[in-house]
Amino acid sequence: MESLPPPAPPPLSDAALEMIAARFRALSEPLRLRLLHLLMERERTVGQLAEASGSGQANVSKHLAVLRQGGMVGTRKQGLSTVCFIADPLVKQLCDLMCHHLREEMTSKAKALAFDPRI
Amino acid sequence: MESLPPPAPPPLSDAALEMIAARFRALSEPLRLRLLHLLMERERTVGQLAEASGSGQANVSKHLAVLRQGGMVGTRKQGLSTVCFIADPLVKQLCDLMCHHLREEMTSKAKALAFDPRI
DNA sequence: TCACTATATTCTCATATAGTAATAAATCAA
DNA sequence: TTGATTTATTACTATATGAGAATATAGTGA
Numbered sequence: 610m611e612s613l614p615p616p617a618p619p620p621l622s623d624a625a626l627e628m629i630a631a632r633f634r635a636l637s638e639p640l641r642l643r644l645l646h647l648l649m650e651r652e653r654t655v656g657q658l659a660e661a662s663g664s665g666q667a668n669v670s671k672h673l674a675v676l677r678q679g680g681m682v683g684t685r686k687q688g689l690s691t692v693c694f695i696a697d698p699l700v701k702q703l704c705d706l707m708c709h710h711l712r713e714e715m716t717s718k719a720k721a722l723a724f725d726p727r728i
Numbered sequence: 729m730e731s732l733p734p735p736a737p738p739p740l741s742d743a744a745l746e747m748i749a750a751r752f753r754a755l756s757e758p759l760r761l762r763l764l765h766l767l768m769e770r771e772r773t774v775g776q777l778a779e780a781s782g783s784g785q786a787n788v789s790k791h792l793a794v795l796r797q798g799g800m801v802g803t804r805k806q807g808l809s810t811v812c813f814i815a816d817p818l819v820k821q822l823c824d825l826m827c828h829h830l831r832e833e834m835t836s837k838a839k840a841l842a843f844d845p846r847i
Numbered sequence: 848t849c850a851c852t853a854t855a856t857t858c859t860c861a862t863a864t865a866g867t868a869a870t871a872a873a874t875c876a877a
Numbered sequence: 878t879t880g881a882t883t884t885a886t887t888a889c890t891a892t893a894t895g896a897g898a899a900t901a902t903a904g905t906g907a
Binding site for chain 1: 757762
């Protein structure tokens with residue numbers, strides 16, 4: 610069983626690390642996070658995402674391809690349009706965790722500033 | 729309380745998205761994940777991480793700088809050495825979640841293959 | 848069939864990043 | 878001080894990636 614120190618993490622092959630890294634990489638672009646955020650609200654077509662995000666159609670389409678390949682976004686054809694939706698609820702958990710991470714760091718930095726407010 | 733549709737996500741500024749993306753980006757490299765994985769086992773010096781990861785010293789040092797800047801790894805000087813450690817337990821949660829995400833996709837793909845084992 | 852529309856793809860360019868080698872900086876021992 | 882050791886930094890190269898323009902593809906309707 611586990612002894613006192615941190616439970617030993619399971620071994621991880623290079624291939625597994627590469628796959629995990631690829632998924633984090635899919636979440637490492639602001640525009641892709643913006644698209645995911647918009648999709649958490651409701652399903653949208655590619656065109657709607659382009660307009661709502663303020664980015665070009667080609668660019669949005671390419672970023673959506675990355676998210677689709679990462680298993681985070683799904684699509685279905687509806688007439689001419691491509692309707693996009695969040696395919697994996699884990700995406701929201703990941704982003705929430707990261708937001709929490711960020712918030713913690715910001716508040717700790719704010720505290721540090723409060724101790725020395727000469728800037 | 730919550731109504732039926734997905735709870736509306738809070739608004740997110742471009743600046744916030746950029747910061748979140750930067751943190752995911754820090755986790756988007758296989759070598760950095762390898763370093764984190766080694767550090768989950770126990771604290772290690774830069775040199776130990778270089779040897780254990782099989783990468784060069786300069787490269788490991790640069791990747792550690794990224795992880796430190798992302799608030800994921802902390803360091804302290806101990807004589808000549810720099811001892812590195814996981815600074816934020818959230819890192820493990822994030823990686824566990826992503827592993828889970830990956831595992832789900834793999835098993836679903838495996839099932840898909842099992843339905844048509846002609847390859 | 849012929850436009851028209853929505854999306855995907857390709858091409859090109861600029862920028863970012865990983866890796867390595869060389870070097871600088873800091874610490875310890877003799 | 879001199880020399881050895883550990884880490885950080887810099888310079889360089891190769892590759893990856895984001896953005897936009899142009900084009901291709903496919904569905905829709907006249």
